[in-house]
Amino acid sequence: MNTRSISIAASLLLIVVVVSIPAAAQSTFGEAEFGYQWLDVSGNQDMYRTQLDEQDGFVLNDLSLAVLDTDGTIGVFDQLRIDASGFGGSPAGRFRLTSDLDGVYSLKLSYMHFAYFSALPAFANPFADEGVVPGQHTLNRDRDIVDMELQILPGHAITPIVGYRWNRYDGPRQTTYHVGQNEFRLNSDSEETEKEFRAGIAFHAGTFRGAVIQGWRDYSARERMHLVPGGGEGNFPGPVLGQEQLLDNLERTVRTDADTPVTNVNVNGTFAGSGRLAVSYARADYDSDTSVQESLTGSLASYQILQYFQGLDDSVASNTSNPYWRGGLRLGWDFGDQLTVDVGYEKRHRELEGFTMISSLYLETMTFSGIDTGQVSRLVENRNRIEREDETVDVKVQVRDLGPLRLWANWATTDSDLDVSEGAAEIVLPYGQGGSFKRSVDSYGLGAAVDLGPLKLVLDGSWDDADRIVVRTDYLDRSRYRGRLSGNVTSWLDFTATAERIDWDNSGSGVAYDGKTTHYAIDVGVHPVSPMTLRAAWDRYKTDTSILIRHPEDFTVAPSLYADDGEMWEGSIGWQKDRFGVTGGYSHFDNDGSFPFQLKRVFGRVFYDFTETFGLAVEYEDHRYREDLFSLADFDATRWGAFLRVKM
Secondary structure (H helix, E strand, O other), X not given: OOHHHHHHHHHHHXXXXXXXXXXXXXXXXXXXXXXXXXXXXXEOHHHHHHHOOOOOEEXXXXXXXXXXXXXXXXXXXXXXXXXXXXXXXXXXXXXXXXXXXXXXXXXXXXXXXXXXXXXXXXXXOOOHHHOOOOOOOEXXXXXXXXXXXXXXXXXXXXXXXXXXXXXXXXXXXXXXXXXXXXXXXXXXXXXXXXXEEEEEEEEEEOOEEEEEEXXXXXXXXXXXXXXXXXXXXXXXXXXXXXXXXXXXXXXXXXEEEEEEEEEEEEEEEEEOOOEEEEEEEEEEEEEEEEEEXXXXXXXXXXXXXXXXXXXXXXXXXXXXXXXXXXXXXXXXXXXXXXXXXXXXXXXXXXXXXXXXXXXXXXXXXXXXXXXXXXXXXXXXXXXXXXXXEEEEXXXXXXXEXXXXXXXXXXXXXXXXXXXXXXXXXXXXXXXXXXXXXXXXEEEEEEEEEEEEOOEEEEEEEEEEEEOOOOOOOOOOEEEEEEEEEEEXXXXXXXXXXXXXXXXXXXXXXXXXXXXXXXXXXXXXXXXXXXXXXXXXXXXXXXXXXXXXXXXXXXXXXXXXXXXXXXXXXXXEEEEEEOOEEEEEEEEEEEEOOOOOEEEEEEXXXXXXXXXXXXXXXXXXXEEEEEEOOOHHHOEEEEEEEXXXXXXX
């Protein structure tokens, strides 16, 4: 049974449970909407699934239930709440249950399911220009997450807490693999599972509250890859030094196991009347072991050993250690009703160390001149390490009640120390990549808010100034300016307008990293009569970035440019009165940047409640997607849905 079938079964079971809640409960409130949807997709089915991935079948649109045991008849809980949505034909489903018994326990239980599909036809596809779709890098996996937390004796001075989290991500994918001067398609099946058990206490004493939680996280991943049927010729089957590069078979298995103890501590409260104190500490010690076993046969050539070979056995053993901790202290004071001052200090420390040993055994080798050399063994050992420590001090001052005006200002400085030890196998440039580095960033911010009755205006800006760069994507200067104007001009008109600009640059030699983003948006709502709502929105987003890159094939330097230039228009109308409601709308998004495309959407919904308990709803939705540079990605998708509405 596939995951979506399980989701449908779980949804039906949930509905049965809901309608079976004991009648002894004094107060029960709830509503549910579920039904069936039909999809009609023309054009590129894979691109549709990559973007939307709705499917034919049963759908649980929404379920909400609250049960109050006001007289203790049930006795197991005082209040129980269940919320669920999205299971069935939807790619995302969510379920949440909360249950409380005053002074005895508080329980939170949640489940989430997500379906991931990706088959971008033009991504990493060497034959896209020939009309071959989908691409050779595809993904079809599911993620399921279960989380539970139980508090015992909530509200008491000491409250024990236990929790458990289970997270699984599995399914097939297709990828490519380069070996022997050719590139081959591989099928892959993967399963990743993360389990975390946590326990601790929450406490309060006087004006202070806090919690200490210790967790133990276990992670395991298994991926098995093999050559796709008929893929032995690879993407580039032409001869190398007169010999075709062919693969008969390939089997590759990757295993990873990791343990991570996690500690979280936080305490906050007030003192001396107007003082505030918050202390936090977090630590995670990640340690993992990864092994790779690979076996292949074929007719291949290797420039690393300068020979032909007929088989390869590869073995990789690696270990990664990543301890991290963070601690912070924050103090605040209120000086009367108008002035507030906050001072904070935070220190972060991270280490990342890795060791890898690769053992390669080349079988039936022959020199390029035709001399038989039997077997060739090659051993590569690599170790690298980075240690980073950051210290941040910040101050924020806020002045309130200056008539309609509120002002604030903040300052922060972050000092970073980095030590990098590179492995020789990682160095590809004519100079080293390691050493000790120091970097300091000063940040400033100013803001003002003006309350003019029906109109509210907020203006703020921030500026960052660094003394040096360490990595290519660091900035030397960065600034951000933002404004927001909103208001209810009359009882029938409201609006929000936003403007934002961000600039950053890194003018270091050989980098020339520069970027600019502008964003403008406006949203207007009109309510000409009480049952009717009209909305219109416009949004414009534009960003341009450039950086110098080095081409690996010939080491020449050239600029890399990327741009997004998107504009969105949207309008909707809604009418709801008594038991009848109707909504509809249209949206259009157009991106003229480096990846030009258009997406249009038309939607509508009508519902009518025949009684106070039962009703029906009908939905319609149409999506049209177009790419300017690659029309094979275009699709049209229409969805119809009919749903039963139940109220309790």
